[in-house]
Amino acid sequence: MNLLKNFLLFCSTNSWMKNSLPKYRFVQKAVKRFMPGEDVESALVEANKYSANNITTVLTCLGENISELKEGENVRNHYLEVLEKISSQRIPSEISIKLTQLGFDMNEETTLQNVRALCLKAKEKNNFVWIDIESSPYVTRTVNFYKAIHGEFENVGLCLQAYLYRTKDDLENLLSISPSIRLVKGAYKESSDVAFPNKSDVDKNFVLLSEMLLKVRMDSFGTIPNSVQRIGIGTHDETIHEYIKMFAKKNNIPNDAFEFQMLYGIKNNVQMKLANEGYKVRALISYGSYWFPWYMRRLAERPANVWFVVKSMIS
Numbered sequence: 001m002n003l004l005k006n007f008l009l010f011c012s013t014n015s016w017m018k019n020s021l022p023k024y025r026f027v028q029k030a031v032k033r034f035m036p037g038e039d040v041e042s043a044l045v046e047a048n049k050y051s052a053n054n055i056t057t058v059l060t061c062l063g064e065n066i067s068e069l070k071e072g073e074n075v076r077n078h079y080l081e082v083l084e085k086i087s088s089q090r091i092p093s094e095i096s097i098k099l100t101q102l103g104f105d106m107n108e109e110t111t112l113q114n115v116r117a118l119c120l121k122a123k124e125k126n127n128f129v130w131i132d133i134e135s136s137p138y139v140t141r142t143v144n145f146y147k148a149i150h151g152e153f154e155n156v157g158l159c160l161q162a163y164l165y166r167t168k169d170d171l172e173n174l175l176s177i178s179p180s181i182r183l184v185k186g187a188y189k190e191s192s193d194v195a196f197p198n199k200s201d202v203d204k205n206f207v208l209l210s211e212m213l214l215k216v217r218m219d220s221f222g223t224i225p226n227s228v229q230r231i232g233i234g235t236h237d238e239t240i241h242e243y244i245k246m247f248a249k250k251n252n253i254p255n256d257a258f259e260f261q262m263l264y265g266i267k268n269n270v271q272m273k274l275a276n277e278g279y280k281v282r283a284l285i286s287y288g289s290y291w292f293p294w295y296m297r298r299l300a301e302r303p304a305n306v307w308f309v310v311k312s313m314i315s
Helices: 002-013 015-023 025-032 041-050 071-087 106-126 136-150 167-177 201-215 238-250 268-277 292-300 305-314
Strands: 056-059 091-095 129-131 155-162 180-184 230-234 261-262 278-289
Touching: 002 106, 041 056, 041 071, 041 091, 041 278, 071 091, 071 106, 091 106, 091 268, 091 278, 106 129, 106 155, 136 155, 136 167, 155 167, 155 230, 155 305, 167 201, 180 201, 201 230, 201 238, 230 238, 238 268, 261 268, 268 278
Parallel strands: 056 091, 056 278, 091 129, 129 155, 155 180, 180 230, 230 261, 261 278
Antiparallel strands: none
């Protein structure tokens, strides 16, 4: 399984595959399992369907590591339009952005201006902006960036990855600013110098960090009252879901103190079950033409999905 995972992560960074394979219809068909289409209208249609089932959503336009600042300006303007559409259509949806898609590699100040514009628009529309975490070389800069923008806007959250050794320290460091945190396991190819190589260790760390978040979310548990504004438990692992539910119940943590966050098209029955049980559930809907690297990372997170993709391609 690790060999398949490493191969999929290799594919996610291979330039030839990234530029060539998306042109083939059988590859385009395979990706339908994980995203509704390349345009935001397709994403909004699906967001409405989720809303009808009491599941909220977060939208992200795929892309990263732009080469010109003008591209970042275009991405900013696109998300401004998305926030307008979410508001006008009254869809309970938020947006999630990547800093490298807004100019982070070239000019951090320009990136900050772009994110400021998005947070301001989101605030005007009573909405929220999530900042994705990217590969390990970006983590320190991203955490510092989040501290800066969170000092101006409270309606902004940060994604942290449980497979990195450093994440516990990052989380403890962030608690003083009352952050909003989406916790995921991590999907980039990282060396054993910076990330847990074994899935079992990643799972243990994910549970540990989830417990930290839940404890400090409640006044009675931490030395810093309400030191986490929002918590997103981002995993499809049903064993972890059950543990989180049990932990919350044991510690008198109400269902609305956190939310389960999962991906569009994966374990829809589990998402419905959680929502029907009274838990907050949010589905991440991705769209856009730059989907190949993201798609390979999604398969690498759970290589067993490869079989489902193969079946969908030949059905």
